[in-house]
Amino acid sequence: xxxxxxxxxxxxxxxxxxxxxxxxxxxxxxxxxxxxxxxxxxxxxxxxxxxxxxxxxxxxxxxxxxxxxxxxxxxxxxxxxxxxxxxxxxxxxxxxxxxxxxxxxxxxxxxxxxxxxxxxxxxxxxxxxxxxxxxxxxxxxxxxxxxxxxxxxxxxxxxxxxxxxxxxxxxxxxxxxxxxxxxxxxxxxxxxxxxxxxxxxxxxxxxxxxxxxxxxxxxxxxxxxxxxxxxxxxxxxxxxxxxxxxxxxxxxxxxxxxxxxxxxxxxxxxxxxxxxxxxxxxxxxxxxxxxxxxxxx
Amino acid sequence: xxxxxxxxxxxxxxxxxxxxxxxxxxxxxxxxxxxxxxxxxxxxxxxxxxxxxxxxxxxxxxxxxxxxxxxxxxxxxxxxxxxxxxxxxxxxxxxxxxxxxxxxxxxxxxxxxxxxxxxxxxxxxxxxxxxxxxxxxxxxxxxxxxxxxxxxxxxxxxxxxxxxxxxxxxxxxxxxxxxxxxxxxxxxxxxxxxxxxxxxxxxxxxxxxxxxxxxxxxxxxxxxxxxxxxxxxxxxxxxxxxxxxxxxxxxxxxxxxxxxxxxxxxxxxxxxxxxxxxxxxxx
Numbered sequence: 001x002x003x004x005x006x007x008x009x010x011x012x013x014x015x016x017x018x019x020x021x022x023x024x025x026x027x028x029x030x031x032x033x034x035x036x037x038x039x040x041x042x043x044x045x046x047x048x049x050x051x052x053x054x055x056x057x058x059x060x061x062x063x064x065x066x067x068x069x070x071x072x073x074x075x076x077x078x079x080x081x082x083x084x085x086x087x088x089x090x091x092x093x094x095x096x097x098x099x100x101x102x103x104x105x106x107x108x109x110x111x112x113x114x115x116x117x118x119x120x121x122x123x124x125x126x127x128x129x130x131x132x133x134x135x136x137x138x139x140x141x142x143x144x145x146x147x148x149x150x151x152x153x154x155x156x157x158x159x160x161x162x163x164x165x166x167x168x169x170x171x172x173x174x175x176x177x178x179x180x181x182x183x184x185x186x187x188x189x190x191x192x193x194x195x196x197x198x199x200x201x202x203x204x205x206x207x208x209x210x211x212x213x214x215x216x217x218x219x220x221x222x223x224x225x226x227x228x229x230x231x232x233x234x235x236x237x238x239x240x241x242x243x244x245x246x247x248x249x250x251x252x253x254x255x256x257x258x259x260x261x262x263x264x265x266x267x268x269x270x271x272x273x274x275x276x277x278x279x280x281x282x283x284x285x286x287x288x289x290x291x292x293x294x295x296x297x
Numbered sequence: 298x299x300x301x302x303x304x305x306x307x308x309x310x311x312x313x314x315x316x317x318x319x320x321x322x323x324x325x326x327x328x329x330x331x332x333x334x335x336x337x338x339x340x341x342x343x344x345x346x347x348x349x350x351x352x353x354x355x356x357x358x359x360x361x362x363x364x365x366x367x368x369x370x371x372x373x374x375x376x377x378x379x380x381x382x383x384x385x386x387x388x389x390x391x392x393x394x395x396x397x398x399x400x401x402x403x404x405x406x407x408x409x410x411x412x413x414x415x416x417x418x419x420x421x422x423x424x425x426x427x428x429x430x431x432x433x434x435x436x437x438x439x440x441x442x443x444x445x446x447x448x449x450x451x452x453x454x455x456x457x458x459x460x461x462x463x464x465x466x467x468x469x470x471x472x473x474x475x476x477x478x479x480x481x482x483x484x485x486x487x488x489x490x491x492x493x494x495x496x497x498x499x500x501x502x503x504x505x506x507x508x509x510x511x512x513x514x515x516x517x518x519x520x521x522x523x524x525x526x527x528x529x530x531x532x533x534x535x536x537x538x539x540x541x542x543x544x545x546x547x548x549x550x551x552x553x554x555x556x557x558x559x560x561x562x563x564x565x566x567x568x569x570x571x572x573x574x575x576x577x578x579x580x
Binding site: 004005006007008009010011012014015016018019021022023025026027028029030031033043044085089092098100102104106107108109110111112113115116117118119120123124125126127128132133135138139141142169173174177178180181184226229230232233237254257258261262267270271274275277278281 | 301304305308309312315316318319320322323325326329337338340341342391392394395397398399401402403404407410417419420421422423424425426427428429430431432435444447448450451453456476482483486507510511513514518528529530532533535536544547548551554555558559561562566567569570573574
């Protein structure tokens with residue numbers, strides 16, 4: 001019996017061999033690169049060791065700061081909209097008294113954008129939002145909703161808003177499915193008790209549903225934060241030459257990392273940006289985690 | 298009663314409006330794929346044009362030869378399919394194997410190794426991106442599919458999901474019975490466990506396939522030759538090229554990259570949606 005346990009090693013070893021080579025080693029190599037002035041030529045191990053110099057540069061880099069602010073603005077608008085829509089939809093579909101029909105259909109339609117290749121989505125909206133020939137401006141002009149074309153991607157504010165709305169469009173269906181599953185998981189007793197006590201719809205929502213949904217909301221916010229702070233494809237493909245749109249308003253942190261490495265060949269600095277981003281994600285995930293569970297501790 | 302009906306009417310209107318917002322970009326895309334460049338420039342209409350064939354011919358003409366190399370859209374499909382199918386098979390098989398290793402045996406360091414999987418699930422993928430690029434450069438694997446396919450042997454979330462599945466559905470007595478019958482450990486896994494895990498493997502396979510099909514950043518940095526591009530990278534590459542000069546052809550190319558996913562979703566939608574909610578609530 002005991003000898004059988006050797007097979008455990010055999011069964012998990014392919015995973016851990018590949019994991020060590022393609023998962024862990026690259027992370028450690030990135031860390032080493034962040035302490036060098038590696039320029040992408042030859043081996044990173046031959047580059048000059050510069051200690052914490054790249055991190056010092058990162059702290060004083062106003063372009064990274066701008067990328068940080070851009071990323072938060074785009075993510076912030078998106079998460080508020082996405083969660084609000086998901087909550088409204090979940091409440092509508094879970095209300096026993098309303099009996100709204102066609103949930104499977106609506107749910108499938110709302111989720112569809114999430115499955116589409118993000119690069120295709122970016123290109124599609126690039127052409128739809130085009131200033132002169134884009135389908136959106138053409139349609140708005142045709143029905144008289146605007147009198148002259150709006151340069152959606154040509155101004156910082158509308159460019160950022162466009163990306164936020166595309167992100168919302170991509171993700172609200174996914175969030176709805178998760179939040180709705182969370183509501184389904186709440187025992188019916190709570191709702192019945194609230195009804196017997198004479199609570200109306202909004203009281204039930206704010207005093208019963210929302211507090212009980214906290215773990216699910218936490219899951220949604222943290223996963224969205226981790227993904228949102230790594231936003232890359234849409235800003236990259238929707239800006240000229242991937243450089244980040246009008247006045248750099250679409251430069252996100254990962255886009256900045258990508259350009260530092262693959263456009264300007266500053267691999268050492270880009271690796272420091274990657275670790276900086278990692279620390280930011282870790283820090284904010286912990287803040288969100290603590291913030292949302294504060295009252296229970 | 299009337300008041301409730303009125304309220305319900307508003308809610309249905311809201312739901313339908315939201316559905317339209319979800320579908321309109323796809324409709325614009327499909328309609329414009331059938332219209333000529335001049336028609337698109339003149340303005341938007343909901344009526345399809347009759348330039349679908351011309352758009353296709355123009356798209357193929359400009360895609361087929363770039364620097365003397367073949368870069369047709371069908372090649373992009375083939376490349377994406379090779380990558381996504383390999384990833385699906387490798388991650389399905391090896392995740393099941395790893396999950397079973399953790400479930401069925403007690404070995405030294407098991408807890409530490411499983412903890413490592415949990416930690417890796419939470420590390421953002423871009424952290425190792427530059428190291429990954431340099432590693433493949435030094436192994437001379439750039440511009441090959443190996444960096445896109447082989448790492449899927451180690452997919453932490455899938456292992457985690459499958460171990461949960463084994464814990465909740467499998468009975469240890471089953472393995473004991475097979476051992477008493479004289480079956481070897483490796484054949485127990487292949488003949489008994491693997492078939493039993495098929496529902497979990499199928500669920501994860503859908504996501505593995507779609508994830509690999511849609512992957513953009515990693516192939517963007519690893520693959521240089523247009524004839525090796527998977528579909529998403531090919532689409533980005535078209536943006537700056539001759540195809541994009543004809544808007545109808547560009548909308549058609551985007552439509553072609555999107556339609557397979559829409560069809561797959563139409564077939565598997567119930568399955569996909571129930572897997573998302575199951576996966577998130579368990580955590």
